[in-house]
Amino acid sequence: MTAQPRRLAEGGRIDRSRVLDFTFHGRAMQGYAGDTLASALLANGVDVVSRSFKYARPRGIVGHGPEEPNAILHLGNGAVSTPNLRATEVELFDGLEARSTGSGPQRLVGAFSRFLPAGFYYKTFMQPPWLWMTWERLLRRAAGFGEAPDGRDPDTYDKMNHHCDVLVVGAGPAGLAAALEAARAGARVLIADERPEFGGSLLARSLTVAGTSGADWVEETMAALSSCPDATLLPRATVSGYYDHNFFTILERRTDHLGDADAGGTRQRLHRVRARQSVLATGAIERPLVFANNDLPGVMLASAVSAYVNRYAVAPGDRLVLFTTNDGAYQTAMDWQRIGREVVAVVDARQHPEGALVQSAMEAGIDVIPGHGVIEALGRARVGSAVIAPLDDQGDTLASPSRRLECDLIAQSGGWSPTLHLSSQTGTRPRWSGAAAAFLPGALGERGLCAGAVTGKRSLRECIEEGASAGALAASRAGFGDGETTLATPDTGESPEASSRALYLVPHEKPVSRAPKQFVDLQTDVTAADIQLAAREGYTSVEHVKRYTALGFGTDQGKLGNVNGVAILADALGQEIDATGTTMFRPAYTPMTFGAAAGRDTGDMFDPERHTPMHAWHEAHGATWEDVGRWKRPRYYPQPGETMRQAVDRECLAVRDGVAIFDASTLGKIDIQGSDAAVFLDRVYTTGFRRLGVGRCRYGLMLHENGYIFDDGVTARMAENRYLLHTTTGNAEAVYAWLEFWRQTEWRELDVHLTSVTDHWATAAVVGPQSRDVLRKVCTDIDFDSDAFRFMDVREGHIAGIPARVFRISFSGELSFEVNVPANHGRHVWDALIEAGTEFDITPYGTEAMHVLRAEKGFIIVGQDTDGSVTPADVGMDWAVRRNKAYGFLGDRSLTLAHHLREDRFQLVGLATADPATVLPEGAQLVEEPGHRPPVAMEGHVTSSYYSARLSRSIALAMVKRGSKRTGQILYAPLADGRIISATIVSPVFYDPKGVRQNA
C-alpha cells in the first residue's frame, strides 16, 4: 500500500515531519500537520466520502471550505462525538476517527430514485395522516441526519463579551488590509477568520503581491497588525451571526484541532461582540456548473483543486478537464500543469476566450476548446470521462453532436458568488448585478461596510484597495483618523480579466426532465428538473420553491447551489433573475454546537432556584418539591411507607383537627408607602382601601384593564401611609412591574413608592384549632384572644425573641396566624415554632395539602381556576368588587361590557362525583349527555380536583356554562380511557360555608 498516493512530493503549507494517524470508517490512514480532514482523505485516494441525502448516490469532496456539501462527517464516538462537520474545515489531528453521517438502507432508496420528484413526500405520504410518523422515521433513517452524542458532553464552553471600534470579518486580502488601516488610525480592531491561518485565498492561489508571494504579504501584514496595540486577531473563529445594532456572535474553536491530546481548556468560546463599525470581507465562493451527473466524485470546484494543489500539496486526480465560463479558472489548469499532471483540455463556454490568462495557458500548450460545455460526466464511483458539446450563443441548446474526453477530474467554474450571508442576516436584501452575474450585498447603513470579493471584486489588487478604503472609512466613522488610506496600493502583476459568460444550466441532448440528473443543490439532492417541476406546479416565489424542493435547505444554506437554482427558476418563470430574487439567510453562517450556545449555563447554572430560609429544614424532613416559578416549595412530607395520598390526607386532617405549619415565605410582598398609598391601592384593586383601619387586612382582586382576574391577595395597613401587599407566588414580578408601570407612566402625580420585599421576610403559617396555643408559648407581647386579635387583623410583637408581624389571615378556612420575621431569622423562628408545637403534634404541610384545604373552602387559585378570561363575577366574587369608587379601578369599566354581562358565561361551580371515591382528572371536559358521539358541545371543564380526607369524598371545582344557575344538574366527564364519570353541580364551598372556623 502506498501511503498517501495522491500527495505531491513537495510544496504546500503542511509539515511533512509531523505524520498524523487517523481513521475513516475504521480504515487507518495518515496525513500531515496542516492538513484538513478533506485534504488528507484526498491524499489517501478516497473518492467516495458519503451517500447523498435522497438518492443515496456516491459523493466526493467538491470544495475546500464551508461550502462543502458532501463531506459532512461524524467525528469521534459516544459522548465526545460531533455530528455533521464539514471535512474541509476539520483540521486533522492524531487519532481522529471519522465516518460519514449518512448510513442505512440506501441502496433501496437508490433503486426508487426515479420516483422521487420534488414534493414527493408531501404528495405521497400525506394520507392517512397517522401513517406519516412511520414514513418519517424510515425516511429519516434512510437519509442519515447524523446521530446525537449519547452522553453528557465532557467539554467546557464559555462566552466572552467584547466591544470594539471596528470588527473585520474575514482575514483574506481585503480583510487584512481593512484591519491594518483601521488599527493604524488608532481604532480598537477585532479581526476574525474561520480558518486556522489568516490569508484567505492568498494561501490557496499562486499569486504575488508587490513582488513577494501572497503568503509573505500575509505574514508582513499580520506582523504590522500585531504591532498595533489595540488589534485582536482571532483565527479559527467563525463570525456566525450579525444581529441588530452591530451585534455579532463569533464561534471560536479553541481545542477542536488538538483532538484528544488536549485534556484541558475551553473547547469553544462564543464571543458576543458589539462593534461600532464593521467591515464584512467575507469573500466569495466559486459557483459550480449544472450539468448531467455533475455530482460524480471527481467533479470539483476549480478553486478547490487549486487549493488542494497549492495549500495541501495534494493532486485529487491525474487527468484534468477544466470547464469554465471565465478567465480566472485558467489558473487551475496552469497549477495542474505546473505539478506535472495532464490537462486534457480547458472547455470554455465562451465562443472567443481571449484574456491574458487564456493566452498564457495556450502558450503553455494547454488545449483550449472554446464555445463548448461539459454536458455530462460519466463514470460509476468516479469520473471516467466528460461528454462535451458545442453550445449555441444563447446557451440553451447544443449546436452539434457531443464527444467524450477521457479524464478522472473535472474542475468547474461558473463564476463567483459573493458570501453575502452575514449582510443578509441584517435584513438587507441582496441585489442582482447583471455585470457581476451575482447577487451583491444590500446596503448596510451607517455602521457596516463590505469590501473585497463579497462586493463582486475579482482581482487581488481591487480587493486590497477596497479593503484598505473600507478600513480607513470605518475607523473614521468610529472617530479615528480622517478616512484616508495609508497603505500603498500593491502591484499584483494581474492582467484584467475578459468578460465571463453567465451559464446557470448547461443544456443536454435530452430535455431537462429526461436527461441524467443535473444537480443544483448537492446536499439536499435538488435537481434542475425539480425546480422546473415546482415552477410548472405553480410555485412562483423563490421562498416557496425553496421549501417545496429543499433548495438551500441543507446545513450549507445553499452556499453552492443557490444562485444556479434562482436562475433556473427565473428562466422557468420567464423572469429576470432580479425579479425572482434570492432567499434570505439566517444565523448561523455555519452550524454551531449546542455546547457553544449554552456556554456555562448548564446543570445548576441553567436556571437559578430560589430557596426559602427554611429550605434546609424541609430537605431534612423529607419534603418532596413543587416548582412554583423559580421557587422550590415543599409539596408534602411523606413519612416512611406513606403514599402521597396518605401523606396529604394526614397533613389536611392535622390542619382541621390540631395544628400544622406551612412555609409561606414565597408569597410576593410589596411595601407601599406615601401619602397617596391608599389612593393607589384603590385604583389597582377591586376592593376599597381608604377606610381600612391601621392594623387591618383586606382581600383584593387585581384585574387587567380588560376586566379579567390577574392576581389576588391580602393587603395590610401597617401604618397611616404604609401598606404591605401580598401577591401570589408565581406572579410577584408581574404584579410589581404592572404597579410600577401605572405609577411611573399614568399616575405620576401620586405620592407613592413601591419596594419589593419578598426576599426580606420569612413567613410561617401556623394553622389549626390549636394554633393559638402554640403561638402563646413563643410570644408574650401579643394578645391572641379572639376579641383582641380578630380575623383579618395584623399585630406586631416578638416571636421567639425576634421582631415579628403576625397576620390573622387564612387560606385554609381554619384559625390561622401567619408569622413574618426578617428572613435571616426565619429558620430560628421556624425551629422555635416546631419546638413549641411538639406537645400538640404540630405537622408540617406542603402545597398539595394547601390546595386541598383551599378547594374545600372554594377559594380559587389564580392561574389554576382562572385562565385570563375570567371576571370576578364568573367566580362568584362580586362581593370583592366595589363599583362606586371615585376613580374607576383598573378593569372596572370592562366589567359592564356587554360580553361580560352575558348569562351563558362560564362560571365557577363545585362538582360532586356520584362515586365519592372517584377523583375527576383536572382538565376533564364536561358534557350534558353521556355516550354522545363527537362532536359534542362542551359545557365546561374541571379546574381543580382532589380527594378530601375531611369530607371522605372527592371534591372538584369547575368552570361551567351558566354554572351558577345549574346547581343540582348532572354533567358527565368522558375520559380518554373510556370511563364516563358523572357528577352533580354543587356549591363550590364544600366545608364550613359560614366561615365559623376561621373566625373562632
Next chain:
Amino acid sequence: MLHIRCPYCQEMRSEEEFSNAGEAHIRRPPDPAALSDAEWGDYLHFRKNPRGPHREVWVHTAGCRRYFNVLRDTVSYEILDVYPAGVPDPDAPEETTP
C-alpha cells in the same frame, strides 16, 4: 440585539436588560364610565402598527427598573430617540386651552 440608551442611567445597554411594554402615549380615558363599549374597546385593544417610526414604552428591567419612551423604526430597528416617561407625545397636536 438592540443597543438602547437608558435615559436615566445614561448608558448604552443591551436589549436583554430591557423589556418592551407596548405603544407609548396611550392615555387612560379620564372618565371610563362615560365611554361606550366600542370607545372603551378602542382604548383596550386598538394599537398602531406602523411601518416606520413608532413610539413605544420600554422598561430597564435588569437596570434601574424605570419606564421610558423610545422612538424606534420598525423597519430598520434604528432607535431615533429616547426620553423619560411623562414627556408629552412630541407628535401630538399642541393642546390649546378653550
